[in-house]
Amino acid sequence: MQWASRMEKIPPYLFLELDNIIAQERAQGRDIISLGIGDPDRPTIPVAVEALKHAVDNPATHRYPNYLGSLEFRQAVANWYERRFHVSLDPIHEVVGLIGSKEGIAHLIWAMAEPGDIVLLPDPAYPVYYTQTILAGAEPYAMPLTAEHGFLPDLRAIPDAVWARAKMLWLNYPNNPTGAVASREFYQEAVDLCGQHDVLLCSDGAYLEMGFDGYLAPSVLEIPGAKETAIEFYSLSKPFNMTGWRIAAAVGNASAVQALGTLKSNLDSGPFTAVQDAAVAALQSGPAPFFTAMNALYQERRNIAVRALTSMGIPLQAPEATFYLWFQAPFGMTSAEATTYFIREAGVLLTPGEAYGTHGQGWMRISLTIDTARLQEGLERMAAAIQKRPPV
Numbered sequence: 353m354q355w356a357s358r359m360e361k362i363p364p365y366l367f368l369e370l371d372n373i374i375a376q377e378r379a380q381g382r383d384i385i386s387l388g389i390g391d392p393d394r395p396t397i398p399v400a401v402e403a404l405k406h407a408v409d410n411p412a413t414h415r416y417p418n419y420l421g422s423l424e425f426r427q428a429v430a431n432w433y434e435r436r437f438h439v440s441l442d443p444i445h446e447v448v449g450l451i452g453s454k455e456g457i458a459h460l461i462w463a464m465a466e467p468g469d470i471v472l473l474p475d476p477a478y479p480v481y482y483t484q485t486i487l488a489g490a491e492p493y494a495m496p497l498t499a500e501h502g503f504l505p506d507l508r509a510i511p512d513a514v515w516a517r518a519k520m521l522w523l524n525y526p527n528n529p530t531g532a533v534a535s536r537e538f539y540q541e542a543v544d545l546c547g548q549h550d551v552l553l554c555s556d557g558a559y560l561e562m563g564f565d566g567y568l569a570p571s572v573l574e575i576p577g578a579k580e581t582a583i584e585f586y587s588l589s590k591p592f593n594m595t596g597w598r599i600a601a602a603v604g605n606a607s608a609v610q611a612l613g614t615l616k617s618n619l620d621s622g623p624f625t626a627v628q629d630a631a632v633a634a635l636q637s638g639p640a641p642f643f644t645a646m647n648a649l650y651q652e653r654r655n656i657a658v659r660a661l662t663s664m665g666i667p668l669q670a671p672e673a674t675f676y677l678w679f680q681a682p683f684g685m686t687s688a689e690a691t692t693y694f695i696r697e698a699g700v701l702l703t704p705g706e707a708y709g710t711h712g713q714g715w716m717r718i719s720l721t722i723d724t725a726r727l728q729e730g731l732e733r734m735a736a737a738i739q740k741r742p743p744v
C-alpha cells in the first residue's frame with residue numbers, strides 16, 4: 353500500500369513506540385516500570401465522574417454536540433479564566449471547545465501556517481508543534497531551550513529576517529519536558545515582539561494548574577493587550593486527571609479562535625456533550641483544593657526523585673512545576689543509549705530527550721505520574737544499574 357508522500361515527513365509517534373517496547377519486554381515476562389509518558393495515575397476529579405454518569409442518562413447528549421463547544425462549556429471556561437487569571441473572555445468569540453488540546457494545537461497550525469511561512473518552535477518541545485508544521489508545508493525555526501537560560505527561548509536572538517516570515521510562535525509554560533516556568537516579564541516581552549511582527553503567539557497551557565511550593569503559573573492572557581496577538585490552550589487533561597476524556601479549550605485572539613473553529617467544524621463534530629457537561633461540573637466545582645492535593649502528591653514524588661537522582665551522581669535542578677524531571681543522561685551517553693541501558697539493566701523506561709528536538713540530545717525525562725512506591729522501586733533499580741556499570 354502506497355502511503356501519501358507527506359507521511360514520509362513524520363516519524364511514528366514517540367509514545368506509541370515506547371508502548372511497543374514495554375509490550376515486547378512484558379511479553380517476555382519482564383517487570384517494566386514505566387517512567388515514560390506523562391499521564392496522571394490518580395482518578396479523575398469525582399464531580400466530573402458523577403456529572404458524566406448523570407449526563408449519559410440524558411438522550412439529548414447522545415446526538416451530535418455543538419461543533420464549537422456548548423455555550424455552557426465555553427461559559428464555564430470563561431468563568432474559570434476570570435476567577436483564576438482575572439482575564440475576561442467572550443465565550444462566543446474567544447473560546448472554542450476541543451477534543452483535547454493536541455487536536456487543537458495540530459489544527460491551529462493547519463489553519464494558520466503555509467509554505468513560505470516560518471513557525472517559531474521551542475527545542476526541546478512537545479513533538480506535535482514540529483510535526484504539524486512540517487506536514488502543513490511550513491518551515492520550523494528552532495528556539496533552543498538551554499539550562500543557562502532557564503529553558504526560556506532567547507527571543508531577542510531571533511534574526512529580523514526570521515521574524516519577517518514568522519507566522520506563529522509557540523510557548524509552553526510550565527514546560528514539558530523541562531519543568532521550567534515563565535514569568536509575566538517574559539510573557540510581556542513575547543507579547544510585545546509578536547505584536548510588533550504580526551505573529552500569532554500560541555501558549556500551550558497544558559500545565560497551567562501545576563506548581564510546587566505554592567507556585568501559581570500566570571496565563572499569557574494576563575498581559576494587557578495580549579488578546580490582540582495571543583491564543584492559549586487550556587486542557588483539562590493533566591490538572592483534572594482527565595487525559596482519557598479528551599476535553600480542552602482554545603481561548604484568546606478572536607480571529608485565531610475563529611480560524612480554528614472553521615477548520616475544526618469541517619473535520620470533526622466537537623467533544624461528546626456528556627464529557628462537556630462533566631467538564632463544566634469540574635470547572636464550576638471550585639477545583640483549587642483538588643489541584644492543591646494533586647500538586648502536593650507530585651511534589652512529594654519530585655522530592656523523592658530529585659534526592660535519588662542526586663545521590664546517583666546525576667545533577668539536576670528541582671522543577672517548580674509540571675510532573676517532569678529533566679536531566680542529562682549519565683556517563684555521557686546519548687539519549688537513545690541511556691534509554692536502552694535503563695530498559696535492559698533496570699527494567700525502567702525513561703523518555704529519551706532527543707525525541708523532543710535536537711537540543712534534547714543527551715537529556716532524559718522522568719514522569720512522576722506513577723504510584724509512589726513503584727517510582728521509588730524504579731529509582732532504586734536505576735541506582736543499581738548505574739553502580740554495576742564498569743567505569744569508562
Ligand SMILES: *Cc1c(COP(=O)(O)O)cnc(C)c1O
Nearest residue numbers: 452453454478528558587589600
Ligand atoms: C499532554 C500535553 C498536551 C496534550 O494534552 P491533551 O489536552 O490531552 O491533548 C499538549 N501539550 C503538552 C505540552 C502536553 O504535555
